[in-house]
Every structure is written in structure tokens, then in C-alpha cells.
Amino acid sequence: xxxxxxxxxxxxxxxxxxxxxxxxxxxxxxxxxxxxxxxxxxxxxxxxxxxxxxxxxxxxxxxxxxxxxxxxxxxxxxxxxxxxxxxxxxxxxxxxxxxxxxxxxxxxxxxxxxxxxxxxxxxxxxxxxxxxxxxxxxxxxxxxxxxxxxxxxxxxxxxxxxxxxxxxxxxxxxxxxxxxxxxxxxxxxxxxxxxxxxxxxxxx
Numbered sequence: 001x002x003x004x005x006x007x008x009x010x011x012x013x014x015x016x017x018x019x020x021x022x023x024x025x026x027x028x029x030x031x032x033x034x035x036x037x038x039x040x041x042x043x044x045x046x047x048x049x050x051x052x053x054x055x056x057x058x059x060x061x062x063x064x065x066x067x068x069x070x071x072x073x074x075x076x077x078x079x080x081x082x083x084x085x086x087x088x089x090x091x092x093x094x095x096x097x098x099x100x101x102x103x104x105x106x107x108x109x110x111x112x113x114x115x116x117x118x119x120x121x122x123x124x125x126x127x128x129x130x131x132x133x134x135x136x137x138x139x140x141x142x143x144x145x146x147x148x149x150x151x152x153x154x155x156x157x158x159x160x161x162x163x164x165x166x167x168x169x170x171x172x173x174x175x176x177x178x179x180x181x182x183x184x185x186x187x188x189x190x191x192x193x194x195x196x197x198x199x200x201x202x203x204x
């Protein structure tokens with residue numbers, strides 16, 4: 001009986017701890033705000049609705065010297081994502097990274113693309129629900145002296161009243177689970193992603 005009580009107590013403690021961590025994760029996810037700060041580069045993690053458009057808009061406002069699209073499909077060309085108009089920043093400063101296929105690879109293959117341009121600060125653009133996981137991966141991939149400024153893009157898939165919306169809850173909990181896995185990994189093996197790799201970089 002004592003063993004059963006101890007097991008139930010551990011289950012309750014575990015449930016309370018996970019619940020508290022999940023609520024904290026959700027609160028911080030919704031605390032991100034779009035910023036007016038400038039940076040050396042805008043880094044867009046492609047794949048989510050609205051990310052590319054927001055990155056292009058900020059680049060056209062001269063919020064950064066470089067615009068990096070990370071995780072681009074190999075069939076996509078630069079002109080598909082950015083068409084220079086009169087008065088726009090040069091398309092020469094728009095760089096496509098086409099090797100990565102997930103967020104972990106985004107951070108690894110995006111690293112040398114960013115570092116090779118002597119960038120010291122980046123606006124990291126991705127969907128709001130994805131931003132905490134993307135931030136921790138890039139923070140543990142990029143050199144420590146590069147400032148990362150998280151920049152959220154909202155989508156219809158994520159409701160602020162997530163507790164009343166099953167799809168939002170599932171989306172947030174999946175992200176929470178993946179974030180916790182990477183957070184645990186970096187606690188056990190800090191800095192492992194800082195090793196240099198040579199991505200396939202395309203200007204077109």
C-alpha cells in the first residue's frame with residue numbers, strides 16, 4: 001500500500017510540475033512582441049504562413065542589411081521570394097539556404113550562412129508557437145556574441161484563448177514537448193551545435 005501511495009504521489013507531483021511548466025511556456029509564447037529594433041540580418045524560417053511576407057516587409061523598411069531565408073525548398077528561386085523594386089534594398093543581400101528541412105537543421109545549416117557575413121545581431125522570424133524552440137536552437141548554434149531578437153508571426157491556427165481551442169492546445173503542447181527535449185539536451189551537452197558546418201547556399 002505504501003508503494004502505491006508513493007507512486008500516486010509521484011504521479012501527482014509530476015503532473016503538477018508539467019502543468020506549471022506548460023503554463024509558463026504558453027505565457028512566454030504569448031509574451032513575444034514584434035519589435036521596432038534594427039539588426040544586422042533578418043533570418044526567416046520558411047514553411048509557415050506569413051513569415052516570408054513579414055521578412056520581406058522588414059527588409060524593404062531597411063530594418064537589416066541582410067535577409068536570410070532558411071529552409072527554402074530547392075526548387076524555389078530568389079525571385080520567387082523577393083522581387084526588387086525601385087528604392088528597395090539590393091537583392092544581392094538576400095541569401096537562400098536550401099539544405100535544412102527542420103528546425104534543428106535550420107539552426108545548424110543557417111549558422112555559417114549568418115556567421116560568414118560578419119553578422120552580430122539577427123531578427124529571428126517564425127510563427128509565434130514555434131519561436132521558443134527556434135530561439136533555443138539558434139542560441140545554442142550561433143556564437144554567443146550574436147544577439148538574437150525573437151520576432152513572432154501570428155497565424156489563425158493559434159488562438160490566445162488556447163484553453164478553449166483544441167487545435168491551439170495540441171499545437172502548443174507539441175511545441176512544449178519538443179522544446180523540453182531540446183532544453184534537456186542542451187543542459188546535458190551545452191554548445192554541441194556550435195561546431196561549424198558547410199551548408200549549401202544559393203543566391204538564386
